[in-house]
Amino acid sequence: MIQGSVAPGFEAVEAAFRINFAPEHDTPEVGGGFAVLRGDEVLVDLWGGHADGARTRPWARDTLVNVYSSTKGVAAACTTLLESRGLIDYAAPVARYWPAFAQAGKGDITVEMLLSHQAGLSGLTAPLTMEDLYDWEKMIGLLERAEPLWPPGSVAGYHALTWGFLAGELVRRTDGRSIGRFLREELCAPLGADVFIGVPESEDGRVAEMLAPLGEPTQSLAEMSDILKLTLTNPYVEATIPNQRAFRAAELPALNGAATAMGLACIYAPLANDGAFGARRIYAPGAVERGAQRRFRGVDINLGVEVRWGAGFYGNNPLKWYGPNDETFGHSGWGGSMGFADPVEGISVGYVLNQMDANLHGDPRGLRLVAAVYESLAAGR
DSSP: OEEEEEOTTOHHHHHHHHHTTOTTSSSOOSEEEEEEEETTEEEEEEEEEBSSTTSOSBOOTTOBEEOTTHHHHHHHHHHHHHHHTTSOOTTSBGGGTOGGGGGGGTTTOBHHHHHTTOSSOSOOSSOOOHHHHTOHHHHHHHHHHOOOSSOTTSOOOOOTTHHHHHHHHHHHHHHSSOHHHHIIIIIIHHHTOOEEESOOGGGGGGBOOOBOOOSSOSSOOSOOOHHHHHHHHTTBOOTTGGGSHHHHHSOOTTTOEEEOHHHHHHHHTGGGTTTEETTEEOSOTTHHHHHHSOSEEEEOTTTOSEEEEOSSOEEOOTTOTTOSOTTOEEEEOTTSOEEEEETTTTEEEEEEESBOOOOSSOOHHHHHHHHHHHHHHHHTO
16 A cells, blocks of 8 residues: 655654554545655655545556645745746846736835735635636736735735736746746756646546545634635635646646645755755755745734745744754645755655645644654654
């Protein structure tokens, strides 16, 4: 059932991965994968279970699965690469690259405000459907004309859906390619990372079925303010919508990335090592540090908890989702997926799964795996 390998000294990680499949847990795994790299050295590469709820398709090493908001960390790797190449300046107004964005009082919003969820555009007042999300030009037009929901730069409010259009259009305006194509050509190709934003139909055969969360959320978000209603329910995203081809085909850089565990770990590998992946330099020296630099620290008005936002990356929080080191950063997704980089240890981590968990502030399965990784690292010193 469990396949793959762990380096000597990391047997506890395999044990934790097996425990996650135990039926006595509130949310036992159906299928998933977990990977850890140190530089380009494989420390952990595990997968197991099934790619469908009926348990007829074994999970394979190359099984892809939707990772929801873990996609944001992948998209942030793309904007970090743009800044590394001098194509964007975090302190510059977004309108320098995207002139129409300046409408409705948004001319002073900077790139770093935009990427750190401070732009005040976490929701739109125009009623939206899921089909609207698949229409890139429509969404960009709405965001161009939108007035901020709060004074930009005054507070952070998680842009659950809209962040992807904002970051993705920044990529398109500065590079010319869609973010899905940019990702594949500029990061996935050199890193050997199996990650997509917009899944080609040719890959459908290896996409896992997404399974809705079991039970009710174990924590709430912030109080359901008018802003939060616009953020989360306009439109409302059904948990199992990744099983629809139209959703997978769209480029939704906030929520529809599809990846393997090793794919996520590969994306974060150079981010954990000041831009290098083995002998290959992906980012200019210092670019990763600038991308991960905290732009906001405090209570996010939509999440209702303390956050540490970088330029799109989620900094390690007080609950230590990403291990004991404050310097770690990455992003997690609805249901339990995550990817992160630890520049202190030089490790990168990817975790993907198809049985979503209802816990909104730290999936116990992921926390168990991360704890085992750091216990193994400590024991090996």
